[in-house]
Amino acid sequence: MKIVVCVKHVPDATADRTFTEDGNTDRESVDSLLSELDEYAVEQALRVAESGVDADITYLTIGPDDAKDALRKALAMGGDSAVHVSDEDIEGSDAFGTSLVLARAIERHGFDLVVCGMASTDGTMGVVPALLAERLGVPAVTHLDELAIEDGAVTGRREGDSATVRVQGTLPAVVSVTDRSGDARYPSFKGIMAAKKKPLETLDLADLGIAPEQVGRTGARSAVDTAAKRPPRTQGEIVADDGAGGVGLATFLTAKKFI
Amino acid sequence: MAEILVLVDHTDGAVRKPTLELLTLARRLGEPSAVFLGQGADTATEVLGRYGAHKVYVVDAPEVEEFLVTPAVDALTQIAESTSPAAILLPSGPDGKETAARVALRLESGLITDAIDVTADEDGPVTEQSVFAATYQVTAHVTQGVPVITVKPNATAPEPAPVTPAVEKWDVTFGPASAAVKVLSRAPRERSDRPELTEADIVVSGGRGVNGAENFAVIERLADALGAAVGASRAAVDAGWYPHSHQVGQTGTQVSPGLYLAAGISGAIQHRAGMQTSKTIVAVNKDEDAPIFDLADYGVVGDLFKVLPQLVEEIERRRG
Numbered sequence: 395m396k397i398v399v400c401v402k403h404v405p406d407a408t409a410d411r412t413f414t415e416d417g418n419t420d421r422e423s424v425d426s427l428l429s430e431l432d433e434y435a436v437e438q439a440l441r442v443a444e445s446g447v448d449a450d451i452t453y454l455t456i457g458p459d460d461a462k463d464a465l466r467k468a469l470a471m472g473g474d475s476a477v478h479v480s481d482e483d484i485e486g487s488d489a490f491g492t493s494l495v496l497a498r499a500i501e502r503h504g505f506d507l508v509v510c511g512m513a514s515t516d517g518t519m520g521v522v523p524a525l526l527a528e529r530l531g532v533p534a535v536t537h538l539d540e541l542a543i544e545d546g547a548v549t550g551r552r553e554g555d556s557a558t559v560r561v562q563g564t565l566p567a568v569v570s571v572t573d574r575s576g577d578a579r580y581p582s583f584k585g586i587m588a589a590k591k592k593p594l595e596t597l598d599l600a601d602l603g604i605a606p607e608q609v610g611r612t613g614a615r616s617a618v619d620t621a622a623k624r625p626p627r628t629q630g631e632i633v634a635d636d637g638a639g640g641v642g643l644a645t646f647l648t649a650k651k652f653i
Numbered sequence: 654m655a656e657i658l659v660l661v662d663h664t665d666g667a668v669r670k671p672t673l674e675l676l677t678l679a680r681r682l683g684e685p686s687a688v689f690l691g692q693g694a695d696t697a698t699e700v701l702g703r704y705g706a707h708k709v710y711v712v713d714a715p716e717v718e719e720f721l722v723t724p725a726v727d728a729l730t731q732i733a734e735s736t737s738p739a740a741i742l743l744p745s746g747p748d749g750k751e752t753a754a755r756v757a758l759r760l761e762s763g764l765i766t767d768a769i770d771v772t773a774d775e776d777g778p779v780t781e782q783s784v785f786a787a788t789y790q791v792t793a794h795v796t797q798g799v800p801v802i803t804v805k806p807n808a809t810a811p812e813p814a815p816v817t818p819a820v821e822k823w824d825v826t827f828g829p830a831s832a833a834v835k836v837l838s839r840a841p842r843e844r845s846d847r848p849e850l851t852e853a854d855i856v857v858s859g860g861r862g863v864n865g866a867e868n869f870a871v872i873e874r875l876a877d878a879l880g881a882a883v884g885a886s887r888a889a890v891d892a893g894w895y896p897h898s899h900q901v902g903q904t905g906t907q908v909s910p911g912l913y914l915a916a917g918i919s920g921a922i923q924h925r926a927g928m929q930t931s932k933t934i935v936a937v938n939k940d941e942d943a944p945i946f947d948l949a950d951y952g953v954v955g956d957l958f959k960v961l962p963q964l965v966e967e968i969e970r971r972r973g
Binding site: 407408410411412413417431488489490493512513515516518519520521523524525527528529531532533534535536537539549552553554555556557558559560561562563572573574614615616617618619620621622623624627629630631632633634635638639640641642643644646647648650652653 | 662669764784791833838935950
């Protein structure tokens, strides 16, 4: 079974992230790493491979040169090979451009199963898995807390907008998994060493038959007008409980008309 | 006037509050038409009309319940192709966002997700979003095709604008892809007497400091005294103390109530991303160095098991 796991190299979500002047995510000022939410996708792919399925796992990412770090991190957790799509014309792509590049790279590689995280920690839209499925013409079994691969189908549990549903789609398929799907493993020292020897292929837009104007800022279908830092919240009154902390809080809430 | 399509979020015809917010926002952009998928349109039509839906497009087909997302994509795309709306609004949630993205791809349109406000501009809708764990406020617009926009709950207060809607039944042609993912079973979210997390004006949340599932009764008692929804941090949910549907944070529910009361929650970035746009924030925590106090308009450094019951008692006393 050919498994492709899509991963993203993102600015550290615990740092102070910011924008460049032209409204894109600033990837220079903050250290980047493998998106935490993608670690769950890596983990689930590895668990499928460990469940007795004869699987070949390839990680796929798009990004500048240092996005390779995300691939090496994933390879250190396990898996077989990686594909890095890098082209300066991709910069500024929206979810449509991103999903086009990913879909072409996945088609080129071949796949039975594509595994994604539920969203990136920077863009946070969470729509790329659905767009990938739409482009690839395969089922999107997305937002899963739990999944199982059996008899050529993927079955899972999804917390939808108003109900919890059990869903099933036949392979080939795109799945996305949530941060509740199971804790991701840490790479072992041996894994880190082994990752350095695993094959990593680099592709550009021409390799994928994509014209520059289909992606990047030119191909994007929406534009940011303004990006303003919210004024930081200012700390109000902090009191130590002297035995009447609840009463004091009630007085505050009454003044604010919540009581 | 330009037609604005609004996808209705409902359970068997009971329309959820975020849909009324979408109708309210849609009226700023043009004339709202509700797109109702599934059963229960008769029940829903009155309330949709009360909030300004001039038309209700009804797709009462079993596919909508039997398969995930794609039947809604077929329905919305076909209705949009025939009505040429000026914008399409959907609720932000996994179902709403995935539907929106696929509809936009098919219509060759742009997409904006998780808007917290939508206003009309000469060139079309302008959205406001809260990004990077709610540290930035971004305005944006769609530059291609019919703007497809998903909106978060509580973006605006629903305002009635009663009309009598024209109901149009639609026969949608479902493509082979619509049957791609089968819904094997469906368990609607348990309804409690408390307000829903995304819709509540007050949210009382518990975290690691609550220290046990049974102790969440302390949080629930205060929530009930305030008429609030109950939230929980990821730590409390991961520990199995409270259901995931109540998780507030980056990967759970993002709330923006009038009052957010955090008890026993340290305030990790994961959590802050889900609540820091609340109007008033109150924190109760034993640890005076907890980062949650940096955001708090009022904070009590103390034991939540003493402070919260005393607060409940005082609320009851003040209300006589």
